[in-house]
Amino acid sequence: MLGRVFGKRAARLEWTDIFVYSLGALIVGVVIVGSIMTIQKGTYGARQWFDLVLFGLTLGSIYSLIALGYTLVYGILRMINFAHSEVFMSGPYAAYYLAISLAASGLVAENPALALLMIIGFAMIVSTLIAITVERLAYRPLRHAPTLVPLITAIGASFVLQYTFRGFFGPAIKVYPEFPILEQKIILGEFQVTSLQIFVIVIAALMMLGLHLFVQYTKVGKAMRAVAEDRETAALMGINVNRIIVTTFALGGALAGAAGVLFILVFNQVTFYMGFYPGVKAFTAAVLGGIGNIPGAMLGGIFLGVIESLGPNLILDGLGIPAPNQLKDALAFVMLVLVLILRPAGILGERLTEKKA
Amino acid sequence: MNARKTLVIVLFAVIALIAAACAPAAPAFTPPTDSVGVVKLAPGDPIHVTWMFVVTGEDGSLGIDERRGVEIAIDDRKGEIAGRKVKLDGQDSGCSAEGGQAAAAKLAADTTIVGVIGSSCSSEMRAGGPALTKAGFTMISPSNTAPDLTDPAKRFPGYFRTAHNDLVQGAVAAKFVLTQLKLKTAATIHDGSPYAQGLAEVFATNFEKDGGKITAKEAVGPNDKDFKPVLTKIAATKPELLFYPIFIGAGSLITQQAKTVPGLEKVELMAADGTFSPDFLKASGKAVVGVYQSSPDLSAFAAGYPDFLKKHQAKYNEKPLSIFHAHGYDALNMLAAAIEKVAVKAPDGTMYIGRQALRDAVQATKDFAGLTGTLTCAANGDCGAPVIAVYKITEENFNKLQTPDKPFWKP
Numbered sequence: 010m011l012g013r014v015f016g017k018r019a020a021r022l023e024w025t026d027i028f029v030y031s032l033g034a035l036i037v038g039v040v041i042v043g044s045i046m047t048i049q050k051g052t053y054g055a056r057q058w059f060d061l062v063l064f065g066l067t068l069g070s071i072y073s074l075i076a077l078g079y080t081l082v083y084g085i086l087r088m089i090n091f092a093h094s095e096v097f098m099s100g101p102y103a104a105y106y107l108a109i110s111l112a113a114s115g116l117v118a119e120n121p122a123l124a125l126l127m128i129i130g131f132a133m134i135v136s137t138l139i140a141i142t143v144e145r146l147a148y149r150p151l152r153h154a155p156t157l158v159p160l161i162t163a164i165g166a167s168f169v170l171q172y173t174f175r176g177f178f179g180p181a182i183k184v185y186p187e188f189p190i191l192e193q194k195i196i197l198g199e200f201q202v203t204s205l206q207i208f209v210i211v212i213a214a215l216m217m218l219g220l221h222l223f224v225q226y227t228k229v230g231k232a233m234r235a236v237a238e239d240r241e242t243a244a245l246m247g248i249n250v251n252r253i254i255v256t257t258f259a260l261g262g263a264l265a266g267a268a269g270v271l272f273i274l275v276f277n278q279v280t281f282y283m284g285f286y287p288g289v290k291a292f293t294a295a296v297l298g299g300i301g302n303i304p305g306a307m308l309g310g311i312f313l314g315v316i317e318s319l320g321p322n323l324i325l326d327g328l329g330i331p332a333p334n335q336l337k338d339a340l341a342f343v344m345l346v347l348v349l350i351l352r353p354a355g356i357l358g359e360r361l362t363e364k365k366a
Numbered sequence: 367m368n369a370r371k372t373l374v375i376v377l378f379a380v381i382a383l384i385a386a387a388c389a390p391a392a393p394a395f396t397p398p399t400d401s402v403g404v405v406k407l408a409p410g411d412p413i414h415v416t417w418m419f420v421v422t423g424e425d426g427s428l429g430i431d432e433r434r435g436v437e438i439a440i441d442d443r444k445g446e447i448a449g450r451k452v453k454l455d456g457q458d459s460g461c462s463a464e465g466g467q468a469a470a471a472k473l474a475a476d477t478t479i480v481g482v483i484g485s486s487c488s489s490e491m492r493a494g495g496p497a498l499t500k501a502g503f504t505m506i507s508p509s510n511t512a513p514d515l516t517d518p519a520k521r522f523p524g525y526f527r528t529a530h531n532d533l534v535q536g537a538v539a540a541k542f543v544l545t546q547l548k549l550k551t552a553a554t555i556h557d558g559s560p561y562a563q564g565l566a567e568v569f570a571t572n573f574e575k576d577g578g579k580i581t582a583k584e585a586v587g588p589n590d591k592d593f594k595p596v597l598t599k600i601a602a603t604k605p606e607l608l609f610y611p612i613f614i615g616a617g618s619l620i621t622q623q624a625k626t627v628p629g630l631e632k633v634e635l636m637a638a639d640g641t642f643s644p645d646f647l648k649a650s651g652k653a654v655v656g657v658y659q660s661s662p663d664l665s666a667f668a669a670g671y672p673d674f675l676k677k678h679q680a681k682y683n684e685k686p687l688s689i690f691h692a693h694g695y696d697a698l699n700m701l702a703a704a705i706e707k708v709a710v711k712a713p714d715g716t717m718y719i720g721r722q723a724l725r726d727a728v729q730a731t732k733d734f735a736g737l738t739g740t741l742t743c744a745a746n747g748d749c750g751a752p753v754i755a756v757y758k759i760t761e762e763n764f765n766k767l768q769t770p771d772k773p774f775w776k777p
Contacts, residue, residue, distance in 0.1 A: 332585035
């Protein structure tokens with residue numbers, strides 16, 4: 010693979026190419042050397058590696074769910090929906106009020122599964138409504154404007170949502186009630202898994218499977234793919250493009266709402282600002298996997314989560330860098346650079362045709 | 367210039383001279399000069415003092431608490447300094463370097479400002495200090511505790527603080543762990559901010575000097591959420607105690623996550639004054655029970671403190687949100703006393719305040735009776751009367767969401 014890329018470029022090798030590829034080679038070299046040195050040091054046993062991968066998978070599957078929202082919208086509108094991180098925040102924020110009243114009524118203690126289901130369902134509904142509203146108010150009127158315009162309104166919509174929540178509900182941290190059912194520890198020999206980690210990974214996997222089936226095997230899914238392929242032709246074929254776009258935003262919103270609750274179950278705290286960093290990470294994940302590509306977003310999210318969790322301890326520790334965990338974001342973005350050098354369209358991305366690009 | 371114009375000017379000059387000569391003989395007044403600059407207040411102009419605190423976001427309770435201290439101090443002075451009304455406003459500095467820089471740039475543009483009470487977080491002052499000092503302001507911080515801010519080589523001219531220096535706090539924390547808890551191994555986590563990094567470093571130095579062993583010195587990002595990877599790394603070094611002197615956002619998440627990481631189930635947790643707030647209890651959840659915190663000893667405050675608490679309750683209808691309200695109160699009063707010392711009034715009612723003179727007056731503060739104790743400014747700008755104690759959060763504190771009232775241990 011690498012050879013082929015080099016071979017093709019060799020005919021017209023420019024100094025920028027040389028620079029970019031030697032940068033890539035350098036990163037690969039550092040990764041390999043660092044990993045070998047860490048493993049030789051033997052600070053960590055199998056249990057620690059297992060834990061790190063598990064933490065990464067938990068966070069990564071949440072990134073994947075959010076990344077799907079970016080990628081779905083990009084696939085259809087060729088636009089980055091920067092308000093998506095606020096769609097992600099709004100669901101669990103609203104569901105917080107449901108959660109505390111359910112906890113007060115005793116339902117969380119009596120029937121935790123039902124309570125969780127209600128909370129996730131409510132968050133998905135709220136996020137979906139917010140996503141549709143943003144599309145209707147901020148994007149649809151600008152459907153035929155130059156591409157930069159919706160990008161700017163997206164950032165504007167993001168601020169409006171953030172500060173609306175802040176204005177209504179205040180800047181303080183709100184803490185979700187505890188779910189004892191999710192705090193069980195399952196011991197598998199040397200390894201240990203919590204019910205929360207299993208819950209997050211399973212729910213995220215189910216959602217992604219559901220989305221895949223929906224896009225591949227339903228009529229609406231087919232229409233979505235058609236609109237993504239070519240909007241005008243799809244319209245000529247009798248597809249109601251606006252309705253498909255709304256459906257896409259709704260799907261992305263619902264996934265973000267569910268991802269939001271999973272995120273809160275892991276970290277317990279809601280604030281009006283909580284969407285920003287996961288949003289940036291998920292956007293990175295979508296680009297990493299190949300933006301516009303659904304399996305790519307899933308893979309990108311998991312990859313990023315695992316790199317963030319495992320990377321500093323695996324790669325940087327061996328190189329003797331002190332306190333490597335503060336560099337986890339830097340490492341994640343270096344990986345993004347590496348992937349984009351080797352595969353400019355992302356891990357699973359296809360080269361865009363002239364028309365799409 | 368033609369002859370007529372010259373004549374008119376000469377005429378005016380003569381009239382002016384005669385008028386001056388006929389005026390009642392007043393002592394000649396010369397406005398003070400000052401190497402940094404002079405604030406000139408027309409009759410009726412208020413004295414403009416500002417705060418620069420973090421009043422929003424996760425760490426907002428820290429700055430709101432300080433601002434309330436300043437406001438009560440102004441109330442106690444009946445809203446006046448040196449016979450002038452006080453105009454108090456401020457800038458949110460966000461507890462970050464960027465926020466501090468932005469707030470300082472805005473403040474520096476306003477030349478009516480005499481003094482700044484702030485900042486909350488050491489990072490804000492590290493980044494915003496150059497602009498404030500260049501504008502000629504006198505800054506008094508109620509809660510900057512990073513040692514390097516009053517390191518003579520790095521201190522900004524005109525910078526003072528009523529807060530303790532973390533050289534004191536770190537030493538107390540290390541002594542507590544070694545002599546009271548009798549633990550010999552500890553790991554530290556900081557978030558790269560000057561406050562956390564400085565305090566973790568002082569703790570580690572003192573801990574190792576007195577025979578303890580630091581198993582890991584780790585760092586995280588202030589906006590991180592998932593600390594399990596770094597905690598896993600720390601768990602591999604098997605410390606008995608985790609010292610994480612950071613702010614509420616990251617601190618509460620570390621509190622929650624620490625004991626869920628395999629290998630750290632039995633570790634003792636210790637935070638510092640940056641998290642001494644009901645918000646920390648709220649944000650951490652049940653895991654916060656049993657956490658130790660080093661913080662100023664409220665029981666060592668001066669006799670006026672209970673009275674202050676009554677005024678606080680009456681004005682804001684709640685208990686103080688954090689620990690630096692009294693330091694804010696003292697900061698404003700120290701500044702006010704210095705202004706009263708250097709303000710010069712002209713016969714026409716104009717008031718002049720020399721900026722360097724004001725800095726010198728604050729520097730000369732000696733045996734000043736404050737709420738936090740008797741304050742004397744050392745040559746490096748440390749004016750605080752630091753008495754640090756260690757608190758332990760109990761089940762009852764958590765249920766009521768109140769910080770502990772009484773120290774668990776005093777050095």
